[in-house]
Amino acid sequence: MAVPQNSTRENGFRFTQTLDFSHPSPRPGDVGQTFSAASGRDACGTPVSNGITSSGAPSPSDSCAEPLCSTTPGEEEIRFEEGIKYVSAKGEELACGWGRFTPGCLQLCNTSKGVLFFLCVASFLQGMTVNGFINTVITSIERRFDLRSYQSGLIASSYDIAACVCLTFVSYFGGNGHKPRWLGWGVLVMGLGSLLFALPHFTTGQYEARSAAEVGVCGANQSLPCSQAASSLSSYRFVFMLGQFLHGMGATPLYTLGVTYLDENVKTNYSPVYIAVFYTAAILGPAAGYLVGGMFLNIYTEIGREIGISPENTLWVGAWWIGFLGAGAASLLISIPILGYPQRLPGSQRYIVMRVSEAHQIKDGSHKKALDPDFGKTVKDLPRSVLLLLKNPTFIFLCLAGATEATLIAGMSTFGPKFLESQFSLSASEAATFFGYLVVPAGGGGTFLGGFLVNKFKLRCSGIIKLCLLCTVSSLLAILIFFIHCPNMPMAGVTQMYDGSALPGGHLNLTAACNAKCGCLQETYSPVCGSDDVMYYSPCHAGCKKVSEKLRNGKKVYHECSCVNRTLLTGPGDAEAGKCTSSCVKKPLLLFFMFVVILFTFLSSIPALTATLRCVSDRQRSFALGIQWIVVRTLGGIPGPIAFGSMIDKSCLLWQDQCGEQGSCYVYQNSAMSRYTLIAGLVYKVLGTTFFVVACLLYKPPPPESAPGSSDLSENGNSDLQEHKPSLPAEEDI
Numbered sequence: 001m002a003v004p005q006n007s008t009r010e011n012g013f014r015f016t017q018t019l020d021f022s023h024p025s026p027r028p029g030d031v032g033q034t035f036s037a038a039s040g041r042d043a044c045g046t047p048v049s050n051g052i053t054s055s056g057a058p059s060p061s062d063s064c065a066e067p068l069c070s071t072t073p074g075e076e077e078i079r080f081e082e083g084i085k086y087v088s089a090k091g092e093e094l095a096c097g098w099g100r101f102t103p104g105c106l107q108l109c110n111t112s113k114g115v116l117f118f119l120c121v122a123s124f125l126q127g128m129t130v131n132g133f134i135n136t137v138i139t140s141i142e143r144r145f146d147l148r149s150y151q152s153g154l155i156a157s158s159y160d161i162a163a164c165v166c167l168t169f170v171s172y173f174g175g176n177g178h179k180p181r182w183l184g185w186g187v188l189v190m191g192l193g194s195l196l197f198a199l200p201h202f203t204t205g206q207y208e209a210r211s212a213a214e215v216g217v218c219g220a221n222q223s224l225p226c227s228q229a230a231s232s233l234s235s236y237r238f239v240f241m242l243g244q245f246l247h248g249m250g251a252t253p254l255y256t257l258g259v260t261y262l263d264e265n266v267k268t269n270y271s272p273v274y275i276a277v278f279y280t281a282a283i284l285g286p287a288a289g290y291l292v293g294g295m296f297l298n299i300y301t302e303i304g305r306e307i308g309i310s311p312e313n314t315l316w317v318g319a320w321w322i323g324f325l326g327a328g329a330a331s332l333l334i335s336i337p338i339l340g341y342p343q344r345l346p347g348s349q350r351y352i353v354m355r356v357s358e359a360h361q362i363k364d365g366s367h368k369k370a371l372d373p374d375f376g377k378t379v380k381d382l383p384r385s386v387l388l389l390l391k392n393p394t395f396i397f398l399c400l401a402g403a404t405e406a407t408l409i410a411g412m413s414t415f416g417p418k419f420l421e422s423q424f425s426l427s428a429s430e431a432a433t434f435f436g437y438l439v440v441p442a443g444g445g446g447t448f449l450g451g452f453l454v455n456k457f458k459l460r461c462s463g464i465i466k467l468c469l470l471c472t473v474s475s476l477l478a479i480l481i482f483f484i485h486c487p488n489m490p491m492a493g494v495t496q497m498y499d500g501s502a503l504p505g506g507h508l509n510l511t512a513a514c515n516a517k518c519g520c521l522q523e524t525y526s527p528v529c530g531s532d533d534v535m536y537y538s539p540c541h542a543g544c545k546k547v548s549e550k551l552r553n554g555k556k557v558y559h560e561c562s563c564v565n566r567t568l569l570t571g572p573g574d575a576e577a578g579k580c581t582s583s584c585v586k587k588p589l590l591l592f593f594m595f596v597v598i599l600f601t602f603l604s605s606i607p608a609l610t611a612t613l614r615c616v617s618d619r620q621r622s623f624a625l626g627i628q629w630i631v632v633r634t635l636g637g638i639p640g641p642i643a644f645g646s647m648i649d650k651s652c653l654l655w656q657d658q659c660g661e662q663g664s665c666y667v668y669q670n671s672a673m674s675r676y677t678l679i680a681g682l683v684y685k686v687l688g689t690t691f692f693v694v695a696c697l698l699y700k701p702p703p704p705e706s707a708p709g710s711s712d713l714s715e716n717g718n719s720d721l722q723e724h725k726p727s728l729p730a731e732e733d734i
Contacts, residue, residue: 120281127282129327132289137320145233158241162248171256171626179261182253184339190250191331197243198324200236218518256625265348276451276606358461358614360394361700393698394615399631401691404684406636411644422668423486425582446602461614469692471604476685481593485674486584491535514563515543522657529580530564647676
């Protein structure tokens with residue numbers, strides 16, 4: 001677009017008249033508010049509705065920005081019908097660059113789509129690192145640095161702890177500051193956290209796989225030492241915790257300020273689509289993290305060194321650190337362009353001026369305090385900001401609904417693979433792959449579709465909450481599928497006796513006459529599937545005396561297994577390493593309805609986020625998102641896995657025995673697992689439905705405009721604006 005020149009040879013516009021809207025019934029804080037220069041200040045000092053002042057100062061160069069609207073050359077001001085004029089912001093630099101370095105080539109990215117691209121890359125890296133790499137390599141880190149499970153749990157929790165600590169500060173001050181700078185520095189800190197997380201690999205000696213006694217077949221077992229000297233390597237957990245803390249600090253601006261920056265710089269009805277694309281990238285990140293992290297774990301941690309064990313060996317430690325190095329370097333690079341963006345994008349002021357407030361109207365009128373241009377710029381306004389949000393019942397119940405949904409998402413993401421592994425008798429890697437096939441299309445597609453629906457039907461705040469309610473009820477009905485389950489595969493000594501009879505009183509008994517002389521250890525859990533389609537705790541517990549050098553279907557084959565019943569088809573007493581394959585006919589049905597539950601759960605996420613942005617005043621949007629994230633994390637994200645884990649552990653049949661101490665669960669009772677999952681899902685979905693209903697009933701929108709033409713529009717808004725607005729010539733294509 002050619003930039004017009006005014007009489008003062010400037011690229012911006014010098015206005016001789018203030019912004020004036022002549023609606024008959026102006027409403028505070030909306031575009032209907034009238035400003036005048038009666039106070040003695042000219043147009044250069046008159047504040048507009050969003051607190052921005054007009055200016056006669058030069059605007060950025062031609063290559064850096066576009067004017068707010070198109071004009072013909074020689075015009076000194078932009079006029080619309082009834083004398084409406086747009087003003088430029090005082091002293092705002094709209095060029096993309098760093099300081100005075102603003103080359104013209106960079107201005108191609110100085111658009112809402114350019115910002116969306118870089119923020120999507122940042123959210124993708126965050127999801128890949130925190131929700132992908134961390135979950136993938138945590139077992140390898142435990143093995144490499146001699147960590148206990150509760151210590152690795154502290155490492156994972158450090159991210160949420162950091163986010164909760166920083167959210168209030170970042171969302172409050174960052175929301176009223178230069179958002180791209182907060183975002184850029186946050187991504188940079190996140191990159192430093194990734195590099196710090198990989199540091200212990202380079203500061204420790206080479207990993208030596210400890211030799212262990214041959215365990216497995218009958219007669220070859222030897223005692224394994226239970227007491228080991230405490231390793232100094234466990235102290236590196238504090239380095240990992242610090243790295244995760246930096247991850248949490250860096251990601252805090254991304255999902256608060258990043259969302260509001262996108263919302264402020266695009267048209268209101270396009271905002272949900274932009275936010276949906278942004279969150280879809282964040283959901284695809286963990287999927288990439290699982291795939292890439294799994295590939296790196298097939299590489300030995302000491303690259304270039306030959307070793308006699310394979311990745312299937314329990315002593316194997318993969319190259320867990322490569323992913324963090326790559327993600328850290330990429331985060332440092334992506335922070336550079338984000339730091340170069342201006343506080344507002346060129347042309348965004350038109351959307352701010354034209355925005356119609358949908359903030360909940362508080363009975364005592366205290367919501368009008370947030371309309372003050374100076375509100376929220378100092379610490380003394382923080383208590384008042386919190387009080388305003390607490391007086392907003394729609395915001396409160398949207399936060400509570402978000403917490404219930406976050407509880408389900410956190411619980412399902414943590415224990416979803418375990419559910420599939422138990423129900424369908426899969427290996428851990430197979431279950432993770434199946435779950436990935438469910439989450440990527442259902443989670444990513446649902447997130448994008450939610451934003452698309454809000455944009456397609458141009459829903460207002462009330463309509464958006466109703467859409468969230470519809471999605472929650474749909475997923476509530478779909479979750480009833482957990483009434484059904486797949487039967488457990490028969491396992492000798494766990495679900496039945498070795499002769500096939502029922503266990504007396506349900507008590508475990510892994511020892512039978514066929515393996516009594518083998519001296520099997522309960523610490524060596526390595527399930528095998530006998531030729532009689534019965535699972536056994538280990539080759540030793542199956543009474544197997546020989547192992548074949550040839551693999552069958554890529555698995556070890558054991559022979560002369562005294563506990564395995566002979567069959568004519570497979571030969572006498574054979575067993576294959578691994579679990580028996582499940583032939584559950586309910587598998588497709590369970591997978592389909594799990595897909596539906598995930599789809600509708602994520603389908604409501606972007607509409608709920610959009611409703612949160614709409615029901616509060618413009619100046620409180622970033623702070624409101626910060627408070628919502630605190631509520632969601634403290635009530636949902638952090639306790640969610642704990643609540644689901646506690647219920648699922650009640651269905652455990654066989655616990656790990658670590659030298660007399662109870663470890664993790666090896667075998668679950670499928671019927672009990674489905675029942676407890678159903679109970680947890682119903683409780684949280686019913687709560688979520690209730691919260692959305694209350695939020696919808698208590699929402700009080702602003703009074704309708706009395707301007708001409710406002711009666712033509714529907715309640716949910718068949719137009720972007722529900723009042724008479726001047727048309728914008730040559731509007732930018734978003």
